[in-house]
Amino acid sequence: PVASVLEIGGVKISKDDVLRDDPTNNVPDTIFAKLGMQLHRRDHHPLGILKNAIYEYFDTNYSNKFDKFDDLCPLVSVKENFDDVLVPADHVSRSYNDTYYVDSQTVLRCHTSAHQAELLRRGHTHFLVTGDVYRRDSIDSTHYPVFHQMEGVRVFSPEDWAPGTDATCYVAEDLKKCLEGLARHLFGAVEMRWVDTYFPFTNPSFELEIFFQEKWLEVLGCGVTEQEILKRSGKTDNVAWAFGLGLERLAMVLFDIPDIRLFWSTDERFTSQFLKGQLGVKFKPYSKYPPCYKDVSFWISESFTENNLCEVVREVAGDLAEEVQLIDNFTNKKGMTSHCYRIAYRSMERSLTDEEINKLQSTVRELVESKLKVVLR
Ligand code: PHE
Numbered sequence: 576p577v578a579s580v581l582e583i584g585g586v587k588i589s590k591d592d593v594l595r596d597d598p599t600n601n602v603p604d605t606i607f608a609k610l611g612m613q614l615h616r617r618d619h620h621p622l623g624i625l626k627n628a629i630y631e632y633f634d635t636n637y638s639n640k641f642d643k644f645d646d647l648c649p650l651v652s653v654k655e656n657f658d659d660v661l662v663p664a665d666h667v668s669r670s671y672n673d674t675y676y677v678d679s680q681t682v683l684r685c686h687t688s689a690h691q692a693e694l695l696r697r698g699h700t701h702f703l704v705t706g707d708v709y710r711r712d713s714i715d716s717t718h719y720p721v722f723h724q725m726e727g728v729r730v731f732s733p734e735d736w737a738p739g740t741d742a743t744c745y746v747a748e749d750l751k752k753c754l755e756g757l758a759r760h761l762f763g764a765v766e767m768r769w770v771d772t773y774f775p776f777t778n779p780s781f782e783l784e785i786f787f788q789e790k791w792l793e794v795l796g797c798g799v800t801e802q803e804i805l806k807r808s809g810k811t812d813n814v815a816w817a818f819g820l821g822l823e824r825l826a827m828v829l830f831d832i833p834d835i836r837l838f839w840s841t842d843e844r845f846t847s848q849f850l851k852g853q854l855g856v857k858f859k860p861y862s863k864y865p866p867c868y869k870d871v872s873f874w875i876s877e878s879f880t881e882n883n884l885c886e887v888v889r890e891v892a893g894d895l896a897e898e899v900q901l902i903d904n905f906t907n908k909k910g911m912t913s914h915c916y917r918i919a920y921r922s923m924e925r926s927l928t929d930e931e932i933n934k935l936q937s938t939v940r941e942l943v944e945s946k947l948k949v950v951l952r
Pocket residue numbers: 685686687688726774776777796797798817818819820
């Protein structure tokens with residue numbers, strides 16, 4: 576049972592405020608239950624251990640200059656989450672399909688960048704913000720609707736760069752050096768590469784990828800802060816960099832954690848394997864219970880989205896849902912489109928019974944039909 580009033584970073588959040596039966600609200604119970612868990616603030620949890628290791632890198636290399644925030648309330652305004660960081664009005668991330676809205680003006684932050692503008696306005700010039708972030712998404716081993724990010728921002732003043740040099744180039748170089756150093760601090764000697772990309776709040780923008788287990792893995796986004804953001808916070812002569820990194824992504828690699836649901840596990844066989852200050856101890860899987868696959872096929876309607884389907888599946892099966900995969904998709908002569916999804920059910924902790932899975936699947940079928948306006952086949 577979840578408490579009906581929470582307090583996060585001094586802000587009181589009541590369940591009735593977050594869960595409203597209102598078309599401007601799309602937050603399910605299962606998401607409300609994650610508010611206030613703050614996995615990143617647990618020193619013995621892989622996410623807390625990783626956060627502390629990143630803190631250590633910044634404290635050592637910047638003589639404790641970075642201010643740290645890890646308790647800012649995840650309920651933020653649409654303005655903070657999007658407008659203040661220059662996300663265009665028509666950007667997909669603003670949609671009800673991608674973001675959890677508490678009401679038309681309030682969201683569960685979808686990135687820690689939601690705090691950039693406010694902290695700049697308050698005069699911080701070096702800061703790290705760690706927190707839980709929320710995104711409606713598909714279901715597989717690396718996606719979960721709640722995950723954790725760390726944002727870093729550093730503001731430079733004209734005395735930081737030599738007269739006549741290009742300040743943007745100078746700051747971009749500094750950013751890359753800082754993050755390459757961080758990657759070495761966490762991973763040791765790794766192969767890495769920079770990829771040019773786009774974010775509304777930085778220009779130029781980059782992603783850092785590291786070569787790990789035969790693949791290039793994207794570990795963070797970053798760039799030189801758009802001048803407009805600094806200007807609005809009263810800084811006209813400054814240039815800044817910012818980065819945002821996904822803690823689960825990095826922790827899965829560092830600790831060999833095979834499935835993102837495990838971060839939420841309270842099973843002692845998981846939690847007992849991690850100790851404060853011990854970065855990169857490899858996780859030893861304690862079970863390989865077999866998955867059970869169930870298919871569901873239906874004629875979709877125009878409003879159907881995979882994120883909505885995944886939310887229904889999570890509502891019914893919670894963390895027993897391991898993966899939802901589209902395995903067949905066709906349109907008939909009448910123009911009706913059919914989708915078949917394969918749902919993998921698996922527990923990390925025990926064997927599931929046929930009876931239990933059949934019950935879950937039949938509830939999924941009922942809710943898919945009643946909530947998603949599709950016709951089961
Ligand atoms: N907010 C971005 C994301 O969630 C990451 C980012 C942060 C990129 C800061 C650039 C600068 O993907």
